Amino acid sequence: MESLTNRSKPVDRRPMNLWEKIYLPAVIKGLGITLKHLFKKKATYNFPEQTRPFSPVFRGLHILNRDEEGRERCTACGLCAVACPAEAITMEAAERKPGEEHLYREEKYAARYEINMLRCIFCGFCEETCPKDAIYLTETFAPANYQRKGFIYGKEDLLIPFPEKENQPVTEKP
Amino acid sequence: MLLEISAFLVLEKLILVAIILGISLFIAMYSTYAERKLAAFIQDRRGPNRAGIFGILQPLADGGKLFFKEEIIPEYANKFLFILGPAIFMITACMTSAVIPWGSTLHIFGKDISLQVADVNIGILYIFGVVSLGVYGIMVGGWASNNKYSLLGTIRAASQIISYELAMGLSLIALLMITGSLSLKDIVEQQSHGVWYIVYQPIGFLIFLVCAFAECNRTPFDLAECDSELVMGFHTEYSSMKLGFYLFAEYINMFISSAVMVTLYFGGYNFPGMHSLHVSPNTLTILGVIAFFVKIFIFLFFFIWVRWTVPRFRYDQLMKLGWKMLIPLAILNLLITGALMLYLHH
Numbered sequence: 001m002e003s004l005t006n007r008s009k010p011v012d013r014r015p016m017n018l019w020e021k022i023y024l025p026a027v028i029k030g031l032g033i034t035l036k037h038l039f040k041k042k043a044t045y046n047f048p049e050q051t052r053p054f055s056p057v058f059r060g061l062h063i064l065n066r067d068e069e070g071r072e073r074c075t076a077c078g079l080c081a082v083a084c085p086a087e088a089i090t091m092e093a094a095e096r097k098p099g100e101e102h103l104y105r106e107e108k109y110a111a112r113y114e115i116n117m118l119r120c121i122f123c124g125f126c127e128e129t130c131p132k133d134a135i136y137l138t139e140t141f142a143p144a145n146y147q148r149k150g151f152i153y154g155k156e157d158l159l160i161p162f163p164e165k166e167n168q169p170v171t172e173k174p
Numbered sequence: 175m176l177l178e179i180s181a182f183l184v185l186e187k188l189i190l191v192a193i194i195l196g197i198s199l200f201i202a203m204y205s206t207y208a209e210r211k212l213a214a215f216i217q218d219r220r221g222p223n224r225a226g227i228f229g230i231l232q233p234l235a236d237g238g239k240l241f242f243k244e245e246i247i248p249e250y251a252n253k254f255l256f257i258l259g260p261a262i263f264m265i266t267a268c269m270t271s272a273v274i275p276w277g278s279t280l281h282i283f284g285k286d287i288s289l290q291v292a293d294v295n296i297g298i299l300y301i302f303g304v305v306s307l308g309v310y311g312i313m314v315g316g317w318a319s320n321n322k323y324s325l326l327g328t329i330r331a332a333s334q335i336i337s338y339e340l341a342m343g344l345s346l347i348a349l350l351m352i353t354g355s356l357s358l359k360d361i362v363e364q365q366s367h368g369v370w371y372i373v374y375q376p377i378g379f380l381i382f383l384v385c386a387f388a389e390c391n392r393t394p395f396d397l398a399e400c401d402s403e404l405v406m407g408f409h410t411e412y413s414s415m416k417l418g419f420y421l422f423a424e425y426i427n428m429f430i431s432s433a434v435m436v437t438l439y440f441g442g443y444n445f446p447g448m449h450s451l452h453v454s455p456n457t458l459t460i461l462g463v464i465a466f467f468v469k470i471f472i473f474l475f476f477f478i479w480v481r482w483t484v485p486r487f488r489y490d491q492l493m494k495l496g497w498k499m500l501i502p503l504a505i506l507n508l509l510i511t512g513a514l515m516l517y518l519h520h
């Protein structure tokens with residue numbers, strides 16, 4: 001059968017010759033290789049003191065974004081939940097009441113918005129699919145927790161804080 | 175004559191025993207640390223580095239952990255044998271150090287103190303005897319656990335140690351033909367003025383080395399433990415300090431077999447140029463002890479180095495290597511040595 005990548009090597013099943021049967025040459029070669037590794041640069045990061053630099057496209061924990069006036073962008077359209085391959089997102093929509101215009105940008109908003117970080121595979125499809133630029137993946141990751149329910153992140157965990165002052169720009173990921 | 179053992183001699187020997195036991199335990203403790211560090215370095219990692227600087231207190235932390243672990247004895251295990259197993263293994267591991275000459279003599283308080291607990295004239299036979307008792311520790315422990323993996327590990331360990339002891343003994347006979355003595359002290363003294371016996375017996379040494387790996391249950395011959403197939407082999411059911419004894423005794427065995435190899439083939443406490451050095455006999459003895467330990471450390475490093483290089487042998491390969499290669503080779507070595515000795519004498 002034609003292999004997919006042409007990179008597979010056929011296994012050599014010939015019986016071992018005398019040179020191979022005495023094992024020692026191969027053992028000595030192996031010892032040489034491991035000796036070289038003894039002096040190589042270590043690949044480990046000393047984690048708490050030293051953190052590993054992430055790549056610019058790293059996809060970590062989600063945030064729910066606000067617009068320039070500090071209003072929630074999400075309109076609870078549910079597209080992210082549909083796009084999510086891991087079915088990690090749940091939400092409940094609610095209608096914006098008069099007088100809440102400074103809180104929510106659209107007439108419909110997410111009253112409840114939860115992402116289960118144990119299910120999420122951090123694929124970023126939610127970010128790509130969102131028509132309102134409401135959800136983004138950041139550069140942090142979910143910290144450890146003692147219980148499963150600690151990994152279900154609600155709106156209070158996801159939503160970026162309300163800007164205190166009017167002139168303070170809302171941080172938005174480019 | 176034999177009954178005239180003075181109190182001083184008893185005291186002297188007791189102190190020596192205490193020191194040697196302490197040193198072997200200490201070295202075994204730090205071999206575990208060296209093992210973990212070297213394994214890490216070979217695999218491009220850093221190894222334990224949290225307990226103390228460079229993780230130097232790691233063995234203490236490990237020991238403390240094992241000590242405070244819950245003691246579990248399986249319900250269907252034979253309680254007496256279950257406890258006896260690790261005890262035998264540990265005791266036999268510590269016993270072998272008695273006949274190894276750690277150095278020549280020290281002159282203190284106007285007396286000659288030999289740095290060897292007992293200069294038995296059948297030192298090598300004693301070591302072989304005690305080492306082969308060690309397999310009972312494995313067998314008793316594995317059998318008493320009442321667990322199929324333990325039993326499989328036990329069977330493997332027993333058959334492996336028995337098959338490799340044969341080749342080891344045969345390779346040793348060739349050496350003994352040259353030395354003409356079974357006392358380890360004599361063997362070391364002979365190497366003091368001549369060359370080291372590795373020069374006369376390279377093949378014998380190679381066989382001895384391979385067998386030593388097998389006797390210590392070290393990779394590539396760690397079929398008795400065999401983590402990936404038999405969980406932990408004969409000590410699957412063990413926990414707490416009894417497991418600690420098994421693991422620890424293995425490192426002591428490693429240390430002792432390094433010491434035996436150094437004694438037999440690498441001149442023991444002799445080092446090149448020791449007779450042209452103009453220092454007092456006591457200094458020379460201490461230098462000799464240091465040389466002995468340096469050689470042992472090189473062997474310990476080698477043991478660890480091999481463990482992280484060579485994968486485990488398959489069971490049939492192990493048996494083939496033992497019976498079909500090492501034993502014939504050892505016999506051949508024996509014949510060649512004998513023939514050469516006869517030829518050179520005439």
Ligand code: SF4
Nearest residue numbers: 074075077078080130
């Ligand atoms: S985050 Fe975006 S895609 Fe998801 S419900 Fe809100 S607006 Fe729709």
Ligand code: SF4
Nearest residue numbers: 084120121123124126
């Ligand atoms: S990153 Fe992927 S898996 Fe995670 S919530 Fe978004 S769409 Fe679902």
